[in-house]
Amino acid sequence: MSMKHLGKTLYYIPRPTRWTKGIGAALPEEYKKFWKEWKLQTPTAVHYIEQKGKYVKNEETGEVRPVQNVPLPLLYPKEFHEGIWGGEAVIQGFTKKHKYARRYPHFWFPTLKKSVVYSEVLDKYISVVVTNRTIDLINEHYGFDHYLLKTPACDLKSELALKIKREILLSLADKTLYPDNPLKREEIYNNYKEYLTAYTRDEIEWYGLTYTEACQKWMKHCAKKEVRPLKLQYRAELIAELEQSQEAEKTITKWKLPWNPFSSKSD
DSSP, X not given: OXXXXXXXXXXXXXXXXXXXXXXXXXXXXXXXXXXXXXXXXXXXXXXXXXXXXXXXXXXXXXXEEEOOOOOOOEEOOGGGGGSBOTTOOEEEEEEOSSTTSOOXXXXXXXXXXXXXXXXXXXXXXXXXXXXXXXXXXXXHTTSHHHHHHHSOHHHHOOHHHHHHHHHHHHHHHHTOSXXXXXXXXXXXXXXXXXXXXXXXXXXXXXXXXXXXXXXXXXXXXXXXXXXXXXXXXXXXXXXXXXXXXXXXXXXXXXXXXXXXXXXOTTO
């Protein structure tokens, strides 16, 4: 085999990932579906204007060029996952003081404010750090619960938002909302039950978990299963068969005649 052919062969060897070995490979498909929605699905354009189509024409020059929707490089600090920023993040880029000055790195931070949101399903007031866009989205969706339930994980992005969404879905799926008020429970459930059609109960159970939390949950699930050696199973089956054979022998002996009626008396 030539070195060139060997290089091409090695080039196509798939690189191992967290999903092909270890605990990640054993995680259920329900969590992998959520992970794709959270990490792999393309989020809605927030910091740039997304152009439709494949080509765009410059009205002044008449030049036609292909459309290139390149997302801006964004940073998500740990504080991001402690609030609900409505898709905004820290923008990393360059700026300069005037036209002929040398550019230098710069970071643009969204305007953050502490606010209180109300979850109608959970019947809770939640103090959380939000942005102006978050408040606008909540108003556009006519409520905090509708905003979380209608928005995919790739747009929510925040671990706090996803955990609240998971808690809302669990309350709806198990109908644990308003335990002391059955009439209110049915009213709220009927208003939000349409969102349950997009998920199964198992998918809701794994929704909103980080990779570490999912691995810990899976290990606890496996630890609950009692591992019984096969030799114990085979031994129990053998004992059961022996007991059945002994019972059969006793039955035959019980109905066995003490003498043979077809034999001669001399015998």
